Amino acid sequence: MLRSSTSEVRLLALHGRYQNAIKNAQALSGIRLNKALGENETVECSKVPFVKKCVEFQDDIPTSKLEYQDGNTVQLVGVDAPHIVTPKIRISSKNIRTKPRDPSTLGLACQTRAWYYEKDGVKTFGLEESIDHILEVARMHGPFDGLVGFSQGGCLGSLLLSQSFAETLGGNIGVFCSSYAYQDGLCFSPHIQSLHYFSRLDRMIRAEKSEKLCNSMNGQSVEHGSGHHIPADEFHKTLHSFLFGKKE
Numbered sequence: 001m002l003r004s005s006t007s008e009v010r011l012l013a014l015h016g017r018y019q020n021a022i023k024n025a026q027a028l029s030g031i032r033l034n035k036a037l038g039e040n041e042t043v044e045c046s047k048v049p050f051v052k053k054c055v056e057f058q059d060d061i062p063t064s065k066l067e068y069q070d071g072n073t074v075q076l077v078g079v080d081a082p083h084i085v086t087p088k089i090r091i092s093s094k095n096i097r098t099k100p101r102d103p104s105t106l107g108l109a110c111q112t113r114a115w116y117y118e119k120d121g122v123k124t125f126g127l128e129e130s131i132d133h134i135l136e137v138a139r140m141h142g143p144f145d146g147l148v149g150f151s152q153g154g155c156l157g158s159l160l161l162s163q164s165f166a167e168t169l170g171g172n173i174g175v176f177c178s179s180y181a182y183q184d185g186l187c188f189s190p191h192i193q194s195l196h197y198f199s200r201l202d203r204m205i206r207a208e209k210s211e212k213l214c215n216s217m218n219g220q221s222v223e224h225g226s227g228h229h230i231p232a233d234e235f236h237k238t239l240h241s242f243l244f245g246k247k248e
Helices: 021-029 127-141 152-160 207-216 232-244
Strands: 008-014 041-044 050-058 061-068 073-079 146-150 173-177 193-199 220-224
Touching: 008 021, 008 127, 008 152, 008 173, 021 050, 021 061, 021 073, 021 146, 021 232, 061 232, 073 127, 073 232, 127 152, 146 152, 152 173, 173 207, 173 232, 193 207, 193 232, 207 220, 220 232
Parallel strands: 008 073, 008 146, 146 173, 173 193, 193 220
Antiparallel strands: 041 050, 050 061, 061 073
């Protein structure tokens, strides 16, 4: 438990490779966003411990908002990676491989982005621009209590919360979903509090890599059976326990 009284926690939300802030907001909130950008979508939910969840847009920035029954609130403020990339292949719902469209011609909700480029497991370029972009977002829309990162976004998040950047970013909370360390040997302040979600069924990021990051941060872990996904309902419940503790 990180908060002993009713409060609001704000976290930067970093999406995975070939995703964007809007798709990440859908995964984090469990809401399918069918409305036009600029409109708010609110879904009432009776499941404990949260009462309702919504995604709000301001200047094309999606914020997933979780309002819990005990009055605590979590805001997950989306950030788009600065690099638009084209996936090598696109697999349709019918498992048919097709040539992907140029993502620069698509709307915001369909663009595929990345925080940095990788080839043969080696991080090549784009990292410095992404770090500068995130720090600028934090400066303009902060303060933030930390970050939540999925896959490549969580990998970058591990670097941002390391002793090299933590003071610049601000905040001491890290929530990682299907994530791994940016590089071996990262050092973290003992003040950093982290929660790690991973799955033995994840075909993209091995659970062992997520566990290694968790151990290096002395974090808490949640194992689930959803593969390379964010299990929204379980995420909301365990995130509440991690941040605020269980309501007696």
